[in-house]
Amino acid sequence: MKPTSVIDISGLRKGFGGKTVLDGIDLSVPACTVFALLGPNGAGKTTLINILSTLTAPDAGTARVAGYDVRSEKNAVKRSISLTGQFAAVDEGLTAEENLRMISRLCGLTKEEAVSRTRELLKQFDLETNAKKLVKTYSGGMRRRLDLAVSLVVERPILFLDEPTTGLDTISRRTLWNAVLDLKRRGVTIFLTTQYLEEAEQLADTIAVLAGGRIVALGTAAELKARVGLERIELRNEEDELIRSVPTDGSIEDIHRTLGELLPTVPPTIRIAITKPSMDDVFISLTATSAQTMTEKEGVSL
Numbered sequence: 001m002k003p004t005s006v007i008d009i010s011g012l013r014k015g016f017g018g019k020t021v022l023d024g025i026d027l028s029v030p031a032c033t034v035f036a037l038l039g040p041n042g043a044g045k046t047t048l049i050n051i052l053s054t055l056t057a058p059d060a061g062t063a064r065v066a067g068y069d070v071r072s073e074k075n076a077v078k079r080s081i082s083l084t085g086q087f088a089a090v091d092e093g094l095t096a097e098e099n100l101r102m103i104s105r106l107c108g109l110t111k112e113e114a115v116s117r118t119r120e121l122l123k124q125f126d127l128e129t130n131a132k133k134l135v136k137t138y139s140g141g142m143r144r145r146l147d148l149a150v151s152l153v154v155e156r157p158i159l160f161l162d163e164p165t166t167g168l169d170t171i172s173r174r175t176l177w178n179a180v181l182d183l184k185r186r187g188v189t190i191f192l193t194t195q196y197l198e199e200a201e202q203l204a205d206t207i208a209v210l211a212g213g214r215i216v217a218l219g220t221a222a223e224l225k226a227r228v229g230l231e232r233i234e235l236r237n238e239e240d241e242l243i244r245s246v247p248t249d250g251s252i253e254d255i256h257r258t259l260g261e262l263l264p265t266v267p268p269t270i271r272i273a274i275t276k277p278s279m280d281d282v283f284i285s286l287t288a289t290s291a292q293t294m295t296e297k298e299g300v301s302l
Contacts, residue, residue, distance in 0.1 A: 006031045006158055006189050007052065011061035014047055021047050023213030024061070029206070031157075034180065034190045036204035038197070040287055043210045045193035046086070049162050052191070053083050066158060082151040083160045089147060092136035096127050096146050099135065100153065107154045121149040125179060141172025148179060159183060161192040165199060177203055197283055211287045224282045233258055234273045235266055243270065250274070 007029035014022040021044040029035045039045050050056035052065055054074040063070045066080035090099045100121055104114035122128045125145040135143060144164060151159070161180070165173040173196075180190055180203055194200055200207050201221040209217040209224070217224055233255065235244040244262065248254050259272070 004031045005029060006066055007035075007191060008064045009052075009061070010063075012048070012051065012058050012063055013060040014044070014051060014056070014058050020213050022051075022058075025210075025215060027208060027215065027218075029189065029191060031189050032184065032187050033205040034184050034192065034203045036200040036207045037191070037193045037210055038195075038200050038207055038283065039193075039210035041195070044213060045210060046162055048210070049083075049160050049191070049193060052077075053081055053160055054078060080156055081158045081160060082154075082156045084148050084151045084162065084164055086163050086166060090135050090143065090150055093134065095132050095134055096122065096138075096149075097131040099146065099150060103150050103153045109153075117153060121152065124182075125149045126175070139172070141168050141175060144168060144172070144176055145179065148176065152183075155188070157187070158189045158191065161190060163193050163195065165194070165196065173199070197280055209283070209286045217282070217286050224286075225276065227282070227286075231274055231276050233262070234275055235262065236271045236273065237267075238269055238271075240271075248274070 005028045007027065009025050009027040012022055012025040013020070025048065037045050037048065047056065051058050052063055052070060054070050054077050057071060065077045068076040068080065070077055090096075091102075094102070097118055100118040101114045104117050105111070109117060122131050125148065127142065127146060127149065130138065130142060135146065138146065148161075148164065164180075165176050168176065177199070180192070184190060190203075192203070205220070207217075207219065207221060207224060208215050217227065219227075231248050231250045233244075233246045233248050234242060237243055243266065246258055246262065248258055255274070263270075
């Protein structure tokens with residue numbers, strides 16, 4: 001059975017100061033999945049999240065979140081979502097415990113409920129040891145975990161994460177990844193934007209690549225890699241410098257034939273490796289193609 005869609009976008013457009021940022025976006029996000037929106041700086045990732053969370057109105061097209069229209073049913077959308085932006089939204093002059101209790105009370109929880117929910121979130125995001133320390137003493141990773149915890153004081157079915165791990169070290173990033181995957185297991189749908197290709201590959205069930213105001217590719221990491229092209233046979237010297245790179249379909253027959261042609265022409269010290277397309281290859285290929293298309297269109301219009 002096909003998963004129920006919780007985010008539906010059709011023909012969405014948005015511009016600022018005469019510049020088109022989103023140029024007809026069509027997307028559908030299934031429930032209880034992680035959906036990653038990948039794109040270069042300025043591609044419009046944050047603009048799309050702002051529209052879906054009702055912070056910005058689109059110029060044209062439609063968007064429904066949890067079944068509600070982002071323009072005509074804003075309050076219903078807001079009751080269905082949580083949002084963590086690019087920058088920490090916690091009070092650095094308070095402790096983690098105080099931040100969570102304050103937000104809990106602002107969200108309508110009773111004093112007893114606020115204490116209980118704070119305790120749960122501190123444990124969930126591994127902040128118990130530092131719960132009574134001022135946030136201004138926290139590392140970047142701890143602040144981001146607290147920021148995510150604050151956004152989940154009232155757990156809602158859809159969570160928007162706008163570049164949640166920007167600036168974090170590897171360990172902090174992976175800790176946050178584990179928290180995201182745990183939320184997915186609990187039935188939360190996560191829509192995240194990221195510039196980290198590994199992050200999209202590790203977390204997302206579906207990846208969309210946004211470039212030139214449009215979705216230029218959509219699929220799983222494996223499907224996007226398949227679009228880039230064949231595997232390659234690489235020949236490297238003793239200094240690990242690439243000498244030759246030849247495409248292959250990966251079959252034994254093709255590899256055997258290719259090596260038979262290559263080996264007589266190179267020294268016996270050459271090392272051989274078979275590589276597959278990476279997410280770096282996907283990103284560079286798709287965004288470069290989009291940029292070239294945009295340039296050609298501009299050239300035609302002149």
